[in-house]
Amino acid sequence: MGQLHIQDEELASTRPGRRLRFLLQHRVPNDLEGAEQRLQQLQRLHKRPPLSPWEFEQLLLTGLSCIYRLHATGEAEERGRWALVFALLAQETLWDLCKGFCPQDQPPSLGPWALILDPFP
Numbered sequence: 001m002g003q004l005h006i007q008d009e010e011l012a013s014t015r016p017g018r019r020l021r022f023l024l025q026h027r028v029p030n031d032l033e034g035a036e037q038r039l040q041q042l043q044r045l046h047k048r049p050p051l052s053p054w055e056f057e058q059l060l061l062t063g064l065s066c067i068y069r070l071h072a073t074g075e076a077e078e079r080g081r082w083a084l085v086f087a088l089l090a091q092e093t094l095w096d097l098c099k100g101f102c103p104q105d106q107p108p109s110l111g112p113w114a115l116i117l118d119p120f121p
Helices: 009-013 015-026 032-043 053-072 076-098
Strands: none
Touching: 009 015, 015 053, 032 053, 032 076, 053 076
16 A cells, blocks of 8 residues: 655645654554554553653554555455554553553543454454
């Protein structure tokens, strides 16, 4: 499916646009396997302090990338995998935001729909 890019040339030419382009090209996984690996890395960090702003930014951009790729693919099975990775990344986002604040270190739940399948059998 390739790299994500900024379609608005004026925005892409600004400093924030160039930074976003760099992040999308070099810090955000560009395929499903890379997104699944990023998710696994994040899931291993539950006992760690909250993510740094840099790591959190990468988490959010990876989630946005999943949504873009979900809508760009036509295959039902691949769409399902992208949707599941996005849902689990959203859960990781809540988990990170909740560290130190949620009762008994339990993040708010996205509901049972987010855990329909184990993405990594």
